[in-house]
Amino acid sequence: MKKMLTLLGLTASLAVASQASAVTLSFACDSVGSGYDECRKGADAWAKKTGNTVNVLQVPKETDQRLALYQQQLGAKASDVDVYMVDVVWPGLISQHLLDLKGLIPAAQMKDYFPSMVENNTVNGKLIAVPWFTDAGVLYYRTDLMKKYGYKAPPKTWAELQTMAAKIQAGEKKTNSKFVGFVFQGKNYEGLTCDALEWINSFGGGSIVEPDGKITINNPRAAAALKTISGFVGTISPAAVTTYGEEEARQIWQAGNSAFMRNWPYAYDAGQAAGSPIKGKIGVAALPAGPGGKPSATLGGWQLAVNAYSKHPKEAASLVAYLTAKEEQKRRAIQASYNPTMPALYKDKDVLKAVPFFGSLYDVFINAVARPATVTGLKYNQVSDAFATAVYSVLTKKATPEAALKNAESQISRAKGRGW
Structure with a gap:
């Protein structure tokens, strides 16, 4: 009986410790089409897996308005937002305010992306964002x-x-x-x-x-x-x-x-x-x-980046790694027709069944200007x-x-x- 109580006490202590170590992240994601709902689904799945919490924020629909808001926040070195969804043309504009993700994203995962997209997100040797979905008109x-x-x-x-x-x-x-x-x-x-x-x-x-x-x-x-x-x-x-x-x-x-x-x-x-x-x-x-x-x-497309001033950089990087991994990209492709940033998913039978034009317009996406x-x-x-x-x-x-x-x-x- 005494041993059982000791075990119960230990379990309770571990639960309290786990709750104490859990963090709450803020994620500035998407507001176009089903973007917010899809961000929410992915963030909730990561939160359930890790025991953390993610607040998905509403952001302006227009990209130039988003950039202006983010530049204001980052320029003030604010830690309010942990993870940002950033446009393909932004890395050179805000890279000094983003965390270097080298070593924080699994090396095997980084090999799955289109090399040109990784190159786009690498500034002065720093991996400042991870490819999430690509776009072309x-x-x-x-x-x-x-x-x-x-x-x-x-x-x-x-x-x-x-x-x-x-x-x-x-x-x-x-x-x-x-x-x-x-x-x-x-x-x-x-x-x-x-x-x-x-x-x-x-x-x-x-x-x-x-x-x-x-x-x-x-x-x-x-x-x-x-x-x-x-x-x-x-x-x-x-x-x-x-x-x-x-x-x-x-x-x-x-x-x-x-x-x-x-x-x-x-x-x-x-x-x-x-x-x-x-x-x-x-x-x-x-x-x-x-x-x-x-x-x-x-060429359009969006990446996920971690605020260099985040109070929870490791957890934020974990969220980015989860959302940009093959499994989540496949889900988003099938359920919401988001273009993956991994070549293998353009040959995936489940993806092509859900979004047939991904196969026929592959060259359009990859050769976009x-x-x-x-x-x-x-x-x-x-x-x-x-x-x-x-x-x-x-x-x-x-x-x-x-x-x-x-x-x-x-x-x-x-x-x-x-x-x-």
């Missing part, structure tokens, strides 16, 4: 409407998209006054930089600033791309498209009020959800090409702002493509100064 289309209006395949060029969208829009508007041909991200923010880079690159107009640092945005092919897309506004795209971010475009598309949409892969799962008006009617293809050009998709964040470094925000503002002025009919691009070139040159 894709074209969504209504398979039922394509068939209804006599089209057998999605558009290969922007001219084909314009023709198809106009025909479908004219027909559908007879019974649905809200129907439009094409929606995209036309608001003046980082999302517009992504969309417009795709348009311009698909016309053979370059990448704004080339890898060697040369500013090339002011060229005839870039102007032709902007002229083409600005012609969509008020015709196959609503005038209000210049106020749309990812979610505004998705909501119109998912309500059944658009024939085509440019967005990221996350929108597929949302559109296929139970109760969605377009469930079972969604096709996904590479974005169209310009004359003499080729399809182009802007990068924004000029690496070459411009700390000046990237200024470059992106100048570019997006110039494009926005064309979409809103306040400037010609030629004048807007000349102005963008001038502003980017001033940002460059004597060098990046």
